[in-house]
Structures are given as structure tokens and as C-alpha cells.
Amino acid sequence: MQNIIEFKNVTFKYDDNSPLLENLSFNIKKGTYSVLLGHNGSGKSTIAKLIIGLLPLKNGQIFVNDLQLNEENIDKIRNNVAIVFQNPDNQFIGSTVEDDIAFGLENRCVEQEKMPEIITKFATLVSMENFLKAEPSALSGGQKQRVAIAGALALNPDLLILDEATSMLDPKGKKEINEVISILRKNNPNMSILSITHHMDEAIIADEILVLNKGQIVKVGTPKDILFDQKLLEENNLLPPFVVNVRKQMLDNGLDIPLCFSIEELVDKL
Amino acid sequence: MNIETKNLSYSYDTSKKKTNFALKDVNVKIDNQEFLAIIGPTGSGKSTFIQNLNALLLPTIGEVVVDEYIIKNKIKIKNIKQLRKKIGIVFQFPEYQLFEETVEKDILFGPKNFNLVNKNNDLKEMATKVLDIVGLNASYLNKAPFELSGGEKRKVAIAGILAFEPDVLIVDEPTAGLDPIAANNMMNLFYKLHNLGKTIILVTHQMEHVLEYANRVIVFNDGTLSYDGKPWDLFSNLELVKKLNIDVPNIIKLYNLTCKKYPKLANYKVTNITEFIKYYKEVMAL
Numbered sequence: 001m002q003n004i005i006e007f008k009n010v011t012f013k014y015d016d017n018s019p020l021l022e023n024l025s026f027n028i029k030k031g032t033y034s035v036l037l038g039h040n041g042s043g044k045s046t047i048a049k050l051i052i053g054l055l056p057l058k059n060g061q062i063f064v065n066d067l068q069l070n071e072e073n074i075d076k077i078r079n080n081v082a083i084v085f086q087n088p089d090n091q092f093i094g095s096t097v098e099d100d101i102a103f104g105l106e107n108r109c110v111e112q113e114k115m116p117e118i119i120t121k122f123a124t125l126v127s128m129e130n131f132l133k134a135e136p137s138a139l140s141g142g143q144k145q146r147v148a149i150a151g152a153l154a155l156n157p158d159l160l161i162l163d164e165a166t167s168m169l170d171p172k173g174k175k176e177i178n179e180v181i182s183i184l185r186k187n188n189p190n191m192s193i194l195s196i197t198h199h200m201d202e203a204i205i206a207d208e209i210l211v212l213n214k215g216q217i218v219k220v221g222t223p224k225d226i227l228f229d230q231k232l233l234e235e236n237n238l239l240p241p242f243v244v245n246v247r248k249q250m251l252d253n254g255l256d257i258p259l260c261f262s263i264e265e266l267v268d269k270l
Numbered sequence: 271m272n273i274e275t276k277n278l279s280y281s282y283d284t285s286k287k288k289t290n291f292a293l294k295d296v297n298v299k300i301d302n303q304e305f306l307a308i309i310g311p312t313g314s315g316k317s318t319f320i321q322n323l324n325a326l327l328l329p330t331i332g333e334v335v336v337d338e339y340i341i342k343n344k345i346k347i348k349n350i351k352q353l354r355k356k357i358g359i360v361f362q363f364p365e366y367q368l369f370e371e372t373v374e375k376d377i378l379f380g381p382k383n384f385n386l387v388n389k390n391n392d393l394k395e396m397a398t399k400v401l402d403i404v405g406l407n408a409s410y411l412n413k414a415p416f417e418l419s420g421g422e423k424r425k426v427a428i429a430g431i432l433a434f435e436p437d438v439l440i441v442d443e444p445t446a447g448l449d450p451i452a453a454n455n456m457m458n459l460f461y462k463l464h465n466l467g468k469t470i471i472l473v474t475h476q477m478e479h480v481l482e483y484a485n486r487v488i489v490f491n492d493g494t495l496s497y498d499g500k501p502w503d504l505f506s507n508l509e510l511v512k513k514l515n516i517d518v519p520n521i522i523k524l525y526n527l528t529c530k531k532y533p534k535l536a537n538y539k540v541t542n543i544t545e546f547i548k549y550y551k552e553v554m555a556l
Binding site: 168246250267 | 419451543551
């Protein structure tokens, strides 16, 4: 099959509230970098938590890498999916960087002798190889998130979920994470990445964008299809990326500028 | 209300020989009714600084002068409560700090604590008024905090600070985690409060907000004050931005790149898209 994630008629509600997700169906293709966009409270994080079985699925079906999410398969699925959450301080478990990366490996019963090599490999991937003995208190938010990503990748997942992984970081930390993601996309073309974000700079470089509103995926498309569609963005309480906004205002002022995806590209066309 | 820090240094180190200083010799004067932005990387001393302003932390060396109050190490400040009533701090992720059963009770906790509540004032009216300021209606009064969305909780937390009517409102990364529209609404709220006469001190990583709202920005790096001035003067100074390792707002990135291509644009000051288009057109017409 070609999908990493399939939702079929999923309905989910918290306690007695009205359903947050209602009869939701969508697919995400394998090997893509997909971005899930939606305003606060649209249900983005709920989708992430359903995929890894942190929330109970009561209505509908979810398939992750062709495996149906159920009691029987949950461990297999969790072995294939890694998630990085928002708060760098809430997911650092080890007393040092190497301990933290080792934590997931120990859970998977990886042989002790093989660990140092794996730890070094993934710490190097996120440029943290010189901090293996460092304690979390000595690390910045961006560094902790990079360690979280290294720990996730060390488990060799088919799917990496980033749930607003950059939203609590300073500008430098954000940049570091986004650089790691672009390296991953280049080096691991088979791994699927699902990023939940409010940052349009992260969305505009995606393969595919899914727009979530009121518990429904209202549109799936390329950044070009989604981010330049002013009506769609407005209807879903989203703001266009900076370059799209500049271009629109230029058009309104009689300046003819083609579609651009970055500030550099825009200036090039001026 | 005027705030001044004089040779302020702070160390979390409780042993006798203080080595690691989170703040080093900081001298800042904050005038009444400023909209001041504080920026700098994680761990640079921003949060330590704001906690020194209302005596939540006491200076290790130096002092903080707030109107008639002088905050120094090992000195008991008279009426510390009165000082804290004047300077309200909304910490990061304040939605986790709501603890009462209802929104109304949570909002009124501060005023009660500061003895602002007496038989003559209508508590419900007091709570309704501040809810209105943050953009929530009176139907929220009886709701339990856990029924609210993240953004709503954050607004209630801010209402709880506004309820004791501080002159200075300090907000620590108030838009972190909010979607762009909710973040803009939040910033417009501070702008409104500023226009109502409050001093706003904003700690943020969002450079666009600094340029758009603040009249002044200070930059912390490793506990040291490394810039104090106007946002435009900082962001438009390529060398300084590079030296301080600061991210600049998108509009400045666009402006800088366009100036390279059309150097005449550098004669104009550009702080938003409308100005950019106007001056770009002027330059092209030359």
C-alpha cells in the first residue's frame, strides 16, 4: 500500500463534549513531508495522539503503515512511529544526552554493545555529538529538541511526527530544528514526516499540506494549492505566509509578480 | 511608574562565592507608559530580569528602584505587597496556573489577596469588566477553567492580573503556542492596554511583534545587556544584528535583500508591507 497513515470514519470526543473529530477520513502517502495546519483547538494534536494510541479510538479505523490500530498491533505500530512534542523539558528523560538517546533503545532491547555506535550516529545527525555527556540543564531548548529527535530517529521509525516541536524555541532553536528536518528529508527519503505547526515558513516547504477545521480535513494539496488560496485560508482562520502576503499586496497595487515561495525568490522577481 | 535597575547582578548560586551570574551589571531605566520589548536567546537572563523588577527575586548586587521602593539584597522592603500590586507579571503558559473552581473565583483571587475587595464593590462587576477587556463575555464567569481552550485560559489568566489594576504589565512570551490569528489578537490586547495608559513589558522571541508594537527594545546575551534602543535602529543595522546573533523580522529581510538590488531603497525607512510597496514604487519610478 502507498499510505503511511489512513483514517477511516474516525469520530473522537473528549468526555461529554461534542465530537472534536467527526467521521474523519484522510490518507497520507508514504515518504512525504506533510504538514497539518489548523487553528488552536482544531484537533491537530488529537490526531497525533490517536495515531500513536495515546488516546483511545472508539469510532472508526486508523491504519499506520498498513497495520490497523488495535490492541493487537499497538506495540508494532509504536515501534514504527516516533513523536516529538512541543515542550523540550517534558520529554528529556535521561540524565545525559547519551542516556536520553539510549532510553528508547533500551526499551527496544537493543544489545548494549551496539548502543554507543547508534547513539553517536544519531547524535551526529543532529549535531549533538560533542554533548554526549552533557546534562539537560546545560542545554538550550533547541539542543534538547534535537536530542529528542535523535532519540526518535535512533528507533528507525517509518513515521516521525513533530507536534509543534519548534513552537517553544527561540529563533536559533527553530532554525536548528528546521535544518535537521531538511537533512532528514534528503537522507531518508523513505521516512514519512508529519509536522503539526503554525509556522508558515515550515508549511511552505512541505510536499503536502492538510487543512484541518472543525474536525474535518477541508483540503489536501501542495503548498501552491493551499497557501495562495486566500479564501481557503480565511475560511479556516489561517494567515498566509509572509511572501504570499507581500505578493498579494503588490498585485493590489498594480505590480505584477509571479508566485514566489521565499523572500529570496520574491526579490529576484522584483 | 518609573523603574530603574542600578548595577543589577543576580546569581542563583546560593553558596558564598557567587560565580555564575544570570544577570551581570544591568542598568536600565524604564519610563512610565513605555511599550518595552525584551529579547535574547533562551537562558540569556530575560525571565530573571523581569522577576527582579517586582522583588520576586532580590538583586545579588546592585538595586532596583521602583518609584519610592528600593529593592536590595537582604533588605526588607516595606509594603512589598503594594509593589507587587503595581507590577503584574503574566508568566509563560499562564493557562497552567489557573487553580480555582470557576473563572470568576480565579480572577478575583488577586484583588482579594491585595485587599481590594470590600463591601462596596461589586465583585461580579469587577470580574466582568476585566473579562471584557481580554475579549471574553460574562458567560465565562461560571465556567470551570478546564472547560476552556488554551487561548481562553490564557486570557483568563491575564484578566486575573488586570483585576488588581497594576500600572505595569509584564508578559513573558504571551503568544508562544498560539496560532497566528490568536497571537495577533493577543498582541492587539496589549496594544489596547498600552493605549489605556499601562506600561507594557513584553518578553518575546517574535521579532515581528517587536518591530510592530514596541517603542523600545533591550537585548540580553548571556546575562549582559547588549542593546538598548529603538527596534528599527536595531533591526536595520546589519552589522549589529549579526554581532548579536538576532533574527530579524521578515519585512526587514525583504528590505535588506531589496536594498542590495536597488540601493536607493536604503534612503527610506520600511517597517511594514505597505511602506515597502510605496517606497519600492518610488525607487522604481526614479
